[in-house]
Amino acid sequence: MRSIISKLVGSVRSLLADPVRMFGLVSVVLVLLLAVAPAKDHFSEWHHYQQQYRRLIAKRSDAATLQRHFVGGVRQVWLPQVGVVDRCESCHSGLTEASLTDVPQPFRTHPPIPHGLDEFGCVICHRGQGAATTVAEAHDSKLAHQEPILPARFVESSCGQCHHAALMGTPKLNRGREMLARYGCVRCHTVKLPDGSTMTATDDPPPLTHIADKTSREWIYAWLKDPKSYAGSATMPNFHLSDDDARDISAFLIAASTPQPEDTATLPAAALKAAADPSGGASLYGESFCASCHAMQNAAGDLTGGNVGPELTRIGTKVKPEWLVGWLRDPRHYDEKTQMPRYRWTDQQVALLAGFLENKTDSDLLSNVQLAPATAAQIKHGRSLVIEYGCAACHEIPGIKRPENFAPELSRVGSKPLEQIVFADDVPHTLPDYLAGKLREPRAFGPGLRMPDYGFSHTQLEALTTALLSLTDRSFTLPQSLQVATTAASSYVPAGHAGKLMMEMNCQACHRINGRGGDMAPDLSWEGSSVQRAWLDDFLKNPNTLRPALIRRMPRFNMTDAERAELTDYIMTVYQSPVLDRDTPLTSSPELIDKGRQLFYSKYACQSCHIVDAQRDKGYIGPPLTQVGSRLTAVWIEHWLQNPQALRPGTLEPNQKIPEDEAQALTAFLMAQRGGRATGTSKQEAKR
Amino acid sequence: MKRYAGIALLIGLGVVAGCRRHPAAETGPKPTAYGAAVVESSGGKQVGEPGGALPQPLVVQVNDAQGNALPGAVVRFAGGSDVAFSPAAVLTDSSGQATTTATLGDTPGRYTLTASTPDAAGKAISLQLTELVAGYQEQLGERLNAVYCSRCHNAESTPQQVSNYDNLDVKPHTFTDGDTMNKLSDSDLTALISHGGPALNRSALMPAYGTTLNKAEVQALIAYIRLVSDPPFERTGVHYGKQ
Incomplete structure (x- = not known):
């Protein structure tokens, strides 16, 4: 040695x-x-993959093309303006080769998406470390300040960094964002968007100012303990309160409640007796299309109906009969901001409906709730709990201010560094897992947390996580020019006396007008250019079924003749298109009508969706046109035929680019379809 | 010198032994019965999302030689390396059924899953299930289909969406009808969707959507039609991987 x-x-x-x-x-x-x-x-990894790739393409019939496209060495996309240096292509050699759909990764082509690799690179959508040249570093960086690859099922979140409005291609993201607004998340957590706006809630938590008039302390107790035991569809979360805490909060809410200003709910005795007829109440419930907004469990236990208003399956156990009567008469008397329209029912109808709803009870719900009269100490403790849990962030509560910045801001939660996160046991150390875990069990991540439990399903969790992951640092640092803003919120409210009437009936709960309102029913911004006055007046008197296939339909609001005339005049005068003149005369002749008929039945085959001849046509998608000549104006039909989406964006009828002369002929033909007169006594109406 | 060589040899042998793969052990619950056939109960041909769990569980049934449901048999589910099952091995319940949830890979396309059960001789009897993963394009197509196409092209009518299929004199083809749809090339389908039925001498009841939908949306619809077609659509022309 x-x-x-x-x-x-x-x-x-x-x-x-x-x-x-x-x-x-x-x-x-x-x-x-x-x-x-x-x-x-x-001996590097990428060289190994490139060799594999060349062996792979050499065997293929399109080898020559692929070999010509192939460039070896470290490949990178450098996009200084969006801050991208991505070397993913060094191993993912076939990313842009359309033919490589059937080869194993990492060589497969990228599925077609609206953006190109040379526009945004890879990491803006997929995250990961773009500059890395080894698989481990690029995909699974374990460094806390770096981002690993985003699991594919959350990739829609990346679209949300620039696109702040709903996109057709991102259903999960859209749904998650809707949930952030609908479940009141943004009432406690501030979410600021890069365009300077702040997310606003779309839910409608009731004010608790007069709660003692509406319901009992026992019900409040049961509801606080578990909202889902009262209504499976409840959006109110479960705060996992102890029996004592629920007792004290209910005591405080009842004590803090002030009586409603003068209540006019007393009904004539005869009308109340009529309430004994449950079938009458049920049919009034159906006729009034209550189910468009409210859900109810049917005999089979399935929940059917809309989710605009609260579920009514056990409503009789919740509300006091006298409150219900007052509410049905005039909901705005109790809650100014409610979405519920004032139906103008007669006293007898109110009694019928109230009787029907009062019978919707669940005797088990309150059977175990025994509350002793509240003590002053309990009420005081209840008040401090209400403040501690931030109840006033959603509900109006007398004597309690709405808390500001109650919960952490979430504007950049999608880039939250992992070193700032305290993980619960059994949760993998990644951001998506943290977010989903936090939403699933909000209090599992440490003691003293107050976030309530929403009981979200797996699909809901995935959607919400996607929406939260879209709130990244990058969305703020990307150039402003890339930001696709949400459409500016409109605050349009109809004016004047007729406007007040419209607010009372809450037209905009279903109809969008001038950019504000729901999407359950047609946009009315240009209704005055579209329909004829007589038809509208008739329709408001008796909203017969324009589209029999629809489940949600316009209810009857029982207006007086004067009110109806006023509303009709208002719509006809105010809601007009700037380009269409309602009074343009109709060009018509027997030849033109005949040409129109041919076009209708042969060239454009409109009968596949519409009915003109009730005997022969069967099309069931668009509205029946048997009386269209007495319903619509000629100028509306002619412009509609040439471009339906210009008059009503998103409408189903395809734009077939019908030339002007053909549109004129079709209009002449359609205007000749008067089916008697639209007086509400037509064949179709009689059939119903 | 020799000593070092010996040590090196020992280390080398150790490394080789450590690297050798252990034979895959048959894990999972112990069966108490052995079936003769596996049949599908539900859960086949679903459309899932990349890297996500399928919306419905997979349910298969094990039968004995007489065709009766067999409780206590073990069913093992398998797919590609990117497919995960929870759980991967299940004992059939009292009605002979085994249920699992499958999570498919990140890549859109067709996945073939296998459910197998050993027979009395220990030989595996298996059943193949096809599941689909829709990528961005296919998902977009699926949604466009729900808005524009399915009202006529889907014969199934529900109270929520009444089908127009029965009202049409010339019946539209359902998109799963692979025998018909697979014969139409991508450019045929593009022409039909964009310019309507008459473009290919078909019924005018199919209107033109070329102005309503943009090019990408038409392509998305075609991608969706190709994904759901049964039998599966095979691209003709260049056959890849076969020289």
Whole structure:
């Protein structure tokens, strides 16, 4: 052993002693050092993948094309304006080769999406470390300040970094965002968007100002303990309150409640007696299309109906009969901001409906709730709990201010560094897992947390997580020019006396007008250019079914003749299109009508969706046109035929680019379809 | 010198032994019965999302030689390396059924899953299930289909969406009807969707959507039609991987 070392030392000494030998040695070392770089490249991961790729394409019938496209070495996309240096293409060699759909990863082509690789690179959508040249570093960076690859099922969140309005291609993201607004998340958590706006809630939590008039303390207790036991569809979360806490909060809410200003709910005795007829109440419930907004469990236990208003399956156990009567008469008397329209029912109808709803009870719900009269200490404790849990962030509560910045801001939660997160046991250390876990069990991540439990389903969790992951740092740092803003919220409210009438009936709960309102029913912004006055007046008197296939339909609001005339005049005068003149005369002749008929039945085959001749046509998608000549204006029909989406964006009828002369002929034909007169006594109406 | 060589040899052997793969052990619950056939109960031909769990569980039934449901047999589910099952091995319940949830891979396309059960002789009897993963394009197509196409092209009528299929004199083809749809090339379908039925001498009841839908949306619809077609759509022309 020693001899080897001494020999080595000896030879080194002799090398160093001689300048020529020394030069030779340095040269050899230099050559070896120079060889390190190519060798490193040769044994690198990406080179290995590129070799594999070349072997793969060599066997294919389109090898020549693929080989021509292939460029070796470290490949990168550099986009300084969006801050992208992505070397993913070094291994993912076939990303832009449309034919490589059936090869294994990492060589498969990217599925078609609306953006190109040269526009945004890879990491803006997929996250990960773009500059890395090894798989482990690029995909699964474990460094806390870096981002690993985003699991594919959350990739829609990346679209949300620039697109702040709903997109057809991102259903999960849209749904998650809707949930953030609908479940009141944004009432406690501020979410600021890069365009400077702040997300607003779309839910409608009732004010608790007069709660004692509406319901009992026992019901409040049961509701606080578990909202889902009262209504499976409840959006109110479960705060997992102890029995004592629920007792004290209910005591406080009842004590804080103030009586409603003068209530006119007393009904004539005869009308109340009529309430004994449950079938009458049920049919009034159906006729009034209450189910468009309210859900109810049917006999089979399925929940049917809309989710605009609260579920009514057990409403009789909740509300006091006198409150219900007052509410049905005039909901705004109790809650100014309610979406519920004032139906103008007669006293007898109110009694019928109230009787029907009062029978919707669940005797089990309150059977175990026994509350002793509240003490002052309980009420005081209840008040402090209400403040602690931030109840006033959603509900109006007398004497309690709405808390500001009650919960952490979520504007950039999608880039939350992992080192700032305290993970619960069994939760993988990634951001999506943290977010989903937090939403599933909000209090599992530490003691003293107050976030309530929403009982979200798996699909809901995925959607919400996607929406939260879209709130990234990058969405703020990307150039402003890339931001696709939400459509500006309109605050349009109809004016004047007729406007007040419309607010009372809450037309905009279903109809959008001038950019504000629901999407359950047609946009009315240009209704005055579209329909004829007589038809509208008739329709408001008796909203017969324009589209019999629809489940949600316009209810009857029982207006007086004067009110109806006023509303009709208002709609006809105010809601007009700037480009259509309602009074444009109709060009018509028997020849034109005949040409129109031919076009209708042969060239455009409109009968596949519409009915003109009730005996022969069967199309059931668009509205029946048997009386369209007494319903719509000629100028509306003619423009509609040429471009339906210009008059009503998003309407189903395809734009067939019908030329003007053909549109004129079709209009003449359609305007001749008067089906008697639209007086509400037509054949169709009689059938119903 | 020799000593070092010996040590090196030992280390080398150790490394080789450590690297050798252990034979895959048959894990999972112990069966108490052995079936003769596996049949599908539900859960086949679903459309899932990349890297996500399928919306409905997979349910298969094990039958004995007489065709009766057999409780206590073990069913093992398998797919590609990117498919995960929870759980992967299940004992059939009292009605002979085994249920699992499948999570498919990140890549859109068709996945073939296998459910197998050993017979009395220890030989595996298996059943193949096809599941689909819709990528961005296919998902967009699925949604466009729900808005524009399915009202006529889907014969199934529900109270929520009444089908117009029965009202049409010339019946439209359902998109799963692979025998018909697969004969239409991409450009045929593009022409039909964009310019309506008459473009290919078909019924005028199919209107033109070329102005209503943009090019990408038409392509998305075609991608969706190709995904759901049964029998599966095979691209003709260049056959990849076969020289």
